[in-house]
Amino acid sequence: MTVTPFPELKIRDVHEADRPRERLIRQGAQSLSNQELLAILLRTGTKQESVLALANKVLTNFEKLHALKHATLEEIVVIKGIGEAKAVQLLAAIELGRRLAQKETDSRFTIRSPDDAASFLMPEMTSLTQEHFVCLFLNVKNQVLHKQTIFVGSLNASIVHPREIFREAVKRSAASIICAHNHPSGVPTPSPEDIDVTSRLFEAGQIIGVDLLDHVIIGDHQFISMKEKGYF
Template sequence: MEKNSLLQELPESSWPRERLVRDGERHLSDQELLAIVLRNGSRQQNVMDLAATILRTYPTLYDLKHTTLQELQQFKGIGSTKAIELKAMMEFGCRINRSLQQKLGKIQSSFTLGQLLIDELKDQPQEHLITFFLNTKNEIILQKTIFIGSLNQSIAHPREIFREAVKISAAKVALGHNHPSGNPTPSQNDLDFTERVRLCGEMMGIELLDHIIVGEIKYFSLREEKYLK
């Protein structure tokens, strides 16, 4: 946002962009968010005052959404370019609100997940740890390779898994990794890492559904083999 002289009369800590960086977008008022989109005001009023004027004219965001380009340009400080940007921003917000979280299939069983992982990882020369992030219905909302390398204490850490899980509001996670040797029997490092993930998930209310290790043609499910209960 260009800071005109009128806005600079305000303390820097109250500038909308600085507040968003410091406090996050959810802590900003409608006036502050609109001011960020507007970027600057006019010679007569700073951008915060311009945002306030617009919101007084349209007391609900629903009313503002239905303004025309011509109506927006009645405000001093809003020309055709800025009016177009505002209308585009409002439409984009509506489309985001209508969008649904993507689903990448549903985990029906350890067997189906094991077969999927065999197909994906059997030819990898290094260990790859894949995490499936799930909703409450076991639908996959994200699949992500978290680590490449052996699951020892110095490389693998549950924080990478749960940082992503919290960000997308996952209810459950399932892990899968390969053994390039072709033998899917878990190592002690595999078991230790699984337990760390399970305990971290338990504290955060995110269930570890399974950890599947795959070889060339077989898989080993820690859930099926009772390592996970």
């Protein structure tokens, strides 16, 4: 993680041309570091430290920038110098960014391969701290009609019931489905429960006429296609 070396400076002590807001206006947002972008959102520091130092504390507290995606109000306000108002500003910006990214991804995305399915799902699922079982409902052109989280929790056959999934598939007039779930451990190796659930869903899809194209297991920026691995 790159941090701009301004920790002890007040913004007024930084040359005007080098201040984050001025640099954004002049050079564009992409030219700013994570610290500088956070500083703009936080707007002001405290009597004891600059806004740049405060932004640095936020980054240090969450270790990785993407960890902020799942930060709660309570987790942010424990950082000294961050009150409720600043925490709300950060959470609003994070949520807006998430929605923009998801909206772009969801615009009739076409899935032609396991890589496409993983690319569609991984930005949202790779850093989740609990298992999420998600289904993509596709039309005859393999375009995503709908994405739905079926349940959150440890995967087992009694929870993931084909009835709930294929009821939604019929409702959406889906021609096929792709299932996915994440492993919070970061290792996407299929468990016996993963294999059992996949087999039951494949068999149910064959009976109903809605094909299970794949079951993708997502780890830490890696994935396994159970179709490619020959599990069904």
